Amino acid sequence: MARTTWSIDPAHTDVxxxxxxxxxxxxxxxxxxxxxxxxIDEDDPTRSRGEIRVRAASLGTGFxxxxxxxRSADFFDVDSHPWIxxxxxxxxxxxxxxxxxxxxxxxxxxxRPVVFDVEFLGTTQNFKGTRHAGFTARATVNRKExxxxxxxxxxxxxxxxxxxxxxDIEVAADEIAAPAAAxxxxx
Numbered sequence: 680m681a682r683t684t685w686s687i688d689p690a691h692t693d694v695x696x697x698x699x700x701x702x703x704x705x706x707x708x709x710x711x712x713x714x715x716x717x718x719i720d721e722d723d724p725t726r727s728r729g730e731i732r733v734r735a736a737s738l739g740t741g742f743x744x745x746x747x748x749x750r751s752a753d754f755f756d757v758d759s760h761p762w763i764x765x766x767x768x769x770x771x772x773x774x775x776x777x778x779x780x781x782x783x784x785x786x787x788x789x790x791r792p793v794v795f796d797v798e799f800l801g802t803t804q805n806f807k808g809t810r811h812a813g814f815t816a817r818a819t820v821n822r823k824e825x826x827x828x829x830x831x832x833x834x835x836x837x838x839x840x841x842x843x844x845x846x847d848i849e850v851a852a853d854e855i856a857a858p859a860a861a862x863x864x865x866x
Contacts, residue, residue, distance in 0.1 A: 683718070683719050683721070684716060685716060685718075685852035687714055687716060687852050688853050691849075693849040694731070694733050694847075695710070695847045696708050696844050696847070697844070697845045698822070698840060698845075700840065700841070701833060701839060706740055708738050709738070709740075710738050711734075711737040711739060712736075713731060714731075715729065715730045715731035716729065716730060716852075717850075724772055725771065728766075728768070729766075730765065730766045730767070731850070732762050732763070736757040738755070754827050754829060756787055759788075760787045760788055764790075765782045765784050766790075767781070768781055768792075776798055778796075778797045778799070779794055779795070779796065779797070781794050786825040787826050787827070794818060796818065797816045798814065799812070799813075805853050811851065811854075812850075812854070813849075813850065813851055813852075814849075814850040815847075815849055816846075817845070817847050818845075821843060822843075822844050823842055
């Protein structure tokens with residue numbers, strides 16, 4: 680099978696994050712505006728690539744003041760850096776439907792390599808008659824690598840915001856039928 684192109688399904692793709700708050704509790708958030716595409720080589724997955732773009736201002740944690748602070752220059756600086764980009768550059772099979780995918784993650788204009796644990800969940804037919812695929816991707820990063828340094832010392836010791844951020848991405852993508860294939864099917 681040849682390489683195929685897939686469009687990220689924004690209605691069914693979740694990009695979320697979690698961080699420790701005050702050293703003991705976990706705060707979770709999600710980005711609501713996601714787009715992107717994948718090029719998948721089913722015969723040789725190591726040749727597959729992809730890009731997911733996330734509108735930084737679309738983040739939500741369920742608490743408006745915190746969301747506003749995360750959008751500010753202390754964190755994502757969404758006015759100057761409106762997009763977070765995950766650009767897959769290397770795919771390494773690790774067994775079955777599991778892969779290590781290295782991606783350049785760009786936040787605040789800084790690109791850093793991140794290795795995601797990815798699982799291919801399979802395909803099904805979508806409502807358009809083409810294939811619909813699912814993937815999960817997980818990684819843990821240090822926010823300071825992208826200049827997200829703001830923090831506050833706690834009187835009891837420790838920090839208000841943890842440095843380690845867990846990224847969880849649930850990807851749904853729809854295969855884009857090649858024009859020649861679509862014309863042949865219509866004939």
